[in-house]
Amino acid sequence: NAGVTQTPKFQVLKTGQSMTLQCAQDMNHNSMYWYRQDPGMGLRLIYYSASEGTTDKGEVPNGYNVSRLNKREFSLRLESAAPSQTSVYFCASSEQGSTEAFFGQGTRLTVV
Amino acid sequence: GIQVEQSPPDLILQEGANSTLRCNFSDSVNNLQWFHQNPWGQLINLFYIPSGTKQNGRLSATTVATERYSLLYISSSQTTDSGVYFCAGRGRSGGSYIPTFGRGTSLIVHP
Numbered sequence: 001n002a003g004v005t006q007t008p009k010f011q012v013l014k015t016g017q018s019m020t021l022q023c024a025q026d027m028n029h030n031s032m033y034w035y036r037q038d039p040g041m042g043l044r045l046i047y048y049s050a051s052e053g054t055t056d057k058g059e060v061p062n063g064y065n066v067s068r069l070n071k072r073e074f075s076l077r078l079e080s081a082a083p084s085q086t087s088v089y090f091c092a093s094s095e096q097g098s099t100e101a102f103f104g105q106g107t108r109l110t111v112v
Numbered sequence: 113g114i115q116v117e118q119s120p121p122d123l124i125l126q127e128g129a130n131s132t133l134r135c136n137f138s139d140s141v142n143n144l145q146w147f148h149q150n151p152w153g154q155l156i157n158l159f160y161i162p163s164g165t166k167q168n169g170r171l172s173a174t175t176v177a178t179e180r181y182s183l184l185y186i187s188s189s190q191t192t193d194s195g196v197y198f199c200a201g202r203g204r205s206g207g208s209y210i211p212t213f214g215r216g217t218s219l220i221v222h223p
Contacts (some may be wrong), residue, residue, distance in 0.1 A: 033211065042198065042215040058210070088153060092211065100145060100160040101200070101211045106153050 002026050006091050006104035013081040013111045021076040021107050023091030030096040032074035033058075034066060036087040037106075043090060049074055051096060081111045114138060114203030118214035125189050125221045133184040133217045135199035142202050144175045144182045145211070149196040158184070158197075189221045 007022045025032065030051045035043040035058075045058030049068040063085060065077045074093075078085060088108050094101040115138040125131055135144065146158040159166050159173040161182065166173055170189075175182040186193055196216040202209040 035213075040215065043200075043213040045210060045212070048210060090155065094211070099143070100157065102157065103147075103155040106155070108153070 004091055004093055004102055004104035006089075006107050008107060009105065010108050011110070013078075013109065015082060015111060017081050018077065018079050019081065020078075021089055021091075021109075022073070023075065023104060024073045025091075025093040025102070026072065027093060027102065028071070029093040029102075030071070031094050032068065033092040033094075033101070034064075034074070034076045035090045035092065036060065037090060038087050046076065046089075081109075083111045085109065086111045114201075114210075114212045116199060116201050116203075116212050116214040118197075118199055118217050120217060121215065123217055123219045125219065127189060127191060127221055127223050129189050129221075130185070130187045131189060131219070133186070133197055133199075133219075135182040135184070135201075135214055137180050137182070137199075137201045138203075139180060142177065143209070144173075145200045146173055146182070146184050147198045147200065148193075149198065149216070151195055155198070186219075189219075191221050191223055194219055194221045 004025045033048045034046040047066040049055045052071045067075045091104040092101045117136045143162045148156045161173045161175045163177045170187045172185045198216045200211045200213045203212040
């Protein structure tokens, strides 16, 4: 079982460039999430999708957009990257409601 | 609001020692999970523990939902236990339950 797969694992961008982080899950989960992790801050929610066709802002959505392409895939887009977006990004999925969440291996993004 | 607080923030142990990590959460949070983030950055599910006690080898966890806390016990620690331990609870946001994380406990186990 692949679980939650993120691509790419590493990326370096120049300020102002755009990119899309991809996430796919094979557990038939309804809900998917994007988090960023910064030193000393834990994981903070950027956007989530409670079910296919819906997306909502989390704690730190500015500078990001998301697309729930289908039930399996949830992408995160940076339209104009800024150094403040240098971080490790995690995608996660779970069943709707109060159940266990599973995480991808993370994407380490550096914006120079 | 949704609050998850972890203590201690940092912990240094000698191999073989025991430790207890604590997670306090607000009354709008339920369904606790514990994760270990290893030195390579991977988040590994340790326990899904809405209430009660679970054990997995040298690790065990207890959640007392009525008193809004969870504890992670590490016995006979090993250097491979090093890393950051996170707890996460489900907090309600709008019509959805969202995993909300504490800031973590950074554990270093020396040989």
